[in-house]
Amino acid sequence: MKKIFYIAFLVVLTSSSCNKFLDVKPASQIDQSDLFKTEQGFEEALNGVYTLCSGSSLYGGNLTFYNDILSQNYQFNDVILQQTANFNYTLPSVVSKNSDIWNNAYRAIANCNYLLAAIDNQKVQFSAGNRDLIKGETLALRAYLHFDLLRMFAPAYVTGAGQTAIPYVTQVTTKSTPNSTVQQVIDQLLTDLKLAKTLLKSDPILSASYVVGYPSATTTTELASPSLFMQNRRQRLNYYAVCGELARVYLYEGDKANALSNAQEVINSKKFPFTKQDDFFASDPQKRDRIFYPELVASWFIDNANEVGLLQGLYTGSNPYYSGTVDQVSDIYELGGDGAEDWRYKQWFLSTASVTGGANRAVLQKYVENPAPLANLHPLVAPAIRLSEMYYIAAEASFDVNPSAALDYYNTIRTKRGIGNNLTVVPSKDDFINRLLAEARKEFYGENQIFYMYKRLNHAVVVNSTQTVLPSNSVFVFPKPQDELTYRTN
Numbered sequence: 001m002k003k004i005f006y007i008a009f010l011v012v013l014t015s016s017s018c019n020k021f022l023d024v025k026p027a028s029q030i031d032q033s034d035l036f037k038t039e040q041g042f043e044e045a046l047n048g049v050y051t052l053c054s055g056s057s058l059y060g061g062n063l064t065f066y067n068d069i070l071s072q073n074y075q076f077n078d079v080i081l082q083q084t085a086n087f088n089y090t091l092p093s094v095v096s097k098n099s100d101i102w103n104n105a106y107r108a109i110a111n112c113n114y115l116l117a118a119i120d121n122q123k124v125q126f127s128a129g130n131r132d133l134i135k136g137e138t139l140a141l142r143a144y145l146h147f148d149l150l151r152m153f154a155p156a157y158v159t160g161a162g163q164t165a166i167p168y169v170t171q172v173t174t175k176s177t178p179n180s181t182v183q184q185v186i187d188q189l190l191t192d193l194k195l196a197k198t199l200l201k202s203d204p205i206l207s208a209s210y211v212v213g214y215p216s217a218t219t220t221t222e223l224a225s226p227s228l229f230m231q232n233r234r235q236r237l238n239y240y241a242v243c244g245e246l247a248r249v250y251l252y253e254g255d256k257a258n259a260l261s262n263a264q265e266v267i268n269s270k271k272f273p274f275t276k277q278d279d280f281f282a283s284d285p286q287k288r289d290r291i292f293y294p295e296l297v298a299s300w301f302i303d304n305a306n307e308v309g310l311l312q313g314l315y316t317g318s319n320p321y322y323s324g325t326v327d328q329v330s331d332i333y334e335l336g337g338d339g340a341e342d343w344r345y346k347q348w349f350l351s352t353a354s355v356t357g358g359a360n361r362a363v364l365q366k367y368v369e370n371p372a373p374l375a376n377l378h379p380l381v382a383p384a385i386r387l388s389e390m391y392y393i394a395a396e397a398s399f400d401v402n403p404s405a406a407l408d409y410y411n412t413i414r415t416k417r418g419i420g421n422n423l424t425v426v427p428s429k430d431d432f433i434n435r436l437l438a439e440a441r442k443e444f445y446g447e448n449q450i451f452y453m454y455k456r457l458n459h460a461v462v463v464n465s466t467q468t469v470l471p472s473n474s475v476f477v478f479p480k481p482q483d484e485l486t487y488r489t490n
Contacts, residue, residue, distance in 0.1 A: 036118040039126050042134050043229045045115050049108050049141055050236065050301075054382070057104040059300040060307045062097055063148055064382040065314055065322070067448045071441065072463045073332065074322045077356050081321065087475045099481040101152070105145045106169065112142040113172050129202035136199030140237035142170075143192040144245055144384075147252075150185050152478045156455045157182050157252050159473075166480075186253050193246045196237075203239040204230055205271065212272055212294055214279075214377050234296055235381065240266050241298035244385040247393045252456050260397035263390040272297055272387045274416045279377070280343055286375045290347070290366055295388065299381035303369070308380060311367040315446065319355040320363060322446075326351050329362035331464050333442055343418040344442055366446045388413050388443050392436055399432055406432065413439065433457065 035041045054060045069085045076082040084094055115138050119131065126134075146168055154165035160182055167177035168188045180188065204210050204225065212234065213220030223231050237245075243262045250259035266272070275292040282288040302311075314322045324332070326349075333345040349362040369380050395409035403426040410432075411422040423435070437453060441462070444450045454461050455476040460468035469475060 036115075036122050037124065039124055039130060042115065042119060042124070042126075045111070046134055046138060047229075049111050049115070049138070052104065052108045052111065053141065053145070054300040054302055054307075055104070056306065056310055057100050058108065058145075059382050059384065060302040061310060062101050064300070064448050065311070065446065066097060067152075067451060068444075068446060069322070070451045070461070071444075071448075072461060072469075073329075073441075073445055074324050075328055075359075076321075078321065087469070089479050095479070095481075098152075098478050099483070102149070102481050102484065105149055109142055109145050109169050110172070112138050112145075113170060116142070117172050132199040132202050136196040136203075136239075136242070137237050139192045139196040139199070140242050140245065143189050143196070143249075144237060146185065147189055147245065147249060150182065150189075151252075151452045151455065153480050154182050154185070155473055155477055156458055157186065157254065158456065158458050161186075186249060189249050190246070193242055193249065197239065197242045197246065200239040200242060203233065205233040205238045205240060210271075214289070214293060215379070216375075216377070232301075234298055235301045237298055237384075240269060240271060241385050244297050244390060247390060247397075251393055251397060256397040256400070260394055263393040263397065266297060266387065266390045267394060274387070277343070277418075280347055282377075285370050287377055289377055290368060291378070291381070291383065292386070292388075293378040293381075295386060296381065296383055297387055297390070298384040300384055301379060302382050303380040308369050311369075311380075315364045315366070316368050320361075323361040323363050325359040326362045327359060328464070332445070334438070338414075338419050338421045339442070341418045341420065342442065344445070346418075348445065364446050383447055386443070388416075389440075389449065392440050392443075396433070396436055399429060403432075410436065410439070413443070417442075433459070437462065 035045055052058065056062065069081060070087065072085065074081075074085065076085060080091060080093055083091055088094070089098070116135065119135050119138075124131075146166070149166050154160070155163045162181050162183060164179050165182045165185045166179060168180045168185050169177045170188070171177075209221060210233070211219055211221045213222065215223060222233065225231050234241075243265045247259045247262035247266070250256075250262065273294045275289050275294055279287070279289040280292070302308075312320075314320060329345070329349055330336075333339040333342050335342075335345065339345060348364055348366050350365055351360050352363050354361050367380065370376050391409045391413045395406045398409065399406040407423050407426065414422070426432075427435070437450070437457075437459065440453055441450045451461075453459075454471070458471045458476075460470050461475065462468050
């Protein structure tokens with residue numbers, strides 16, 4: 001942990017602000033007045049954390065796409081990738097990836113802590129509400145990063161609430177932060193997120209005048225603010241994103257009442273409209289919504305040459321690293337049953353002959369970007385929190401006390417994905433969970449959330465309709481980097 005505090009604090013403004021770089025002294029020598037003497041400096045610092053999070057080491061790569069290997073959605077010609085999918089975490093490539101995730105996540109956390117340490121101690125004049133907005137987003141980012149580290153590198157709450165987890169770093173210091181238990185991390189996550197939610201009461205996204213939509217739509221106001229910092233609130237951890245993250249954390253802890261309350265706050269806001277069929281199936285690729293864009297509560301902006309190239313290699317090139325066979329994907333989407341009309345299967349997959357021979361491949365179209373000079377209906381983003389996930393959480397959290405409501409949440413998403421066969425008879429709890437997992441696997445294909453669902457529930461990982469992998473720490477817990485294990489004593 002100690003080394004992360006000596007990495008240069010590099011602030012990079014994302015496209016939602018401007019393409020400017022601000023290099024600051026190494027953290028061990030940083031003069032905070034260089035950066036935090038103006039409101040703009042705080043904005044730049046926060047944008048820098050978002051840029052780091054959106055890079056390929058974190059949510060623009062590893063934490064969205066790479067870990068999806070474990071969801072059993074693909075068939076690999078590459079032996080190393082297949083061993084990774086088989087949960088072999090001793091492979092040098094996996095060890096390297098885990099170290100990359102760990103180091104960069106804690107680097108981003110350290111930068112959050114620099115900002116938080118400065119924002120209440122500086123006599124800077126902020127625009128109305130901006131201090132709370134910046135502080136709230138920063139706390140949310142710190143929590144979001146810690147939660148994913150918890151979900152990767154620690155036992156699941158349901159099997160090991162009192163076991164050693166990860167360090168929850170909240171201070172700028174060169175001293176090692178002790179490991180917390182899983183329960184202690186959850187408690188700190190909730191502290192940060194609840195404070196963030198309170199601070200973000202001034203978020204522009206809460207205004208009735210803030211209308212979500214495609215950038216070119218005449219009805220959207222996401223780009224209306226004269227302040228670049230206030231635009232595109234869904235490319236930041238906005239108020240509703242914090243509600244969504246709270247719903248995740250509460251459900252992880254088993255607090256279904258609070259999970260349901262926060263999920264309902266997102267759902268009942270009506271801020272995020274379901275994608276229209278005409279937009280999802282538009283014949284003109286410049287008018288096609290490939291990712292259910294209006295439904296994204298929050299996302300990571302990755303519309304740059306590096307990430308476009310990465311995604312083309314992973315998913316959409318002539319011989320992508322990640323692709324399932326047509327039969328495999330047909331099985332996931334239940335083409336032989338209720339899934340015959342599933343929008344996602346129809347639009348997200350292109351059947352192509354395998355370059356290396358064998359079965360035809362189902363090539364994912366979720367992250368395709370139109371070649372120049374064609375425009376795109378929406379920017380290329382990595383989903384952070386989806387509206388659909390709030391429905392899955394609400395369905396699971398309400399099943400025990402109101403199974404009828406649970407079925408309504410479940411059926412709503414299926415209907416919005418073209419599946420007209422509603423579930424009308426309340427099934428057993430186990431059957432309902434299995435149905436939710438099956439739906440979530442379809443929705444999160446090419447993302448990373450389904451693996452976390454299996455882990456939270458201590459549920460067997462579904463390979464196909466006849467094969468599963470039993471839950472265990474050897475499956476669900478990534479080894480921490482060796483440097484971390486060698487350095488610390490607890």
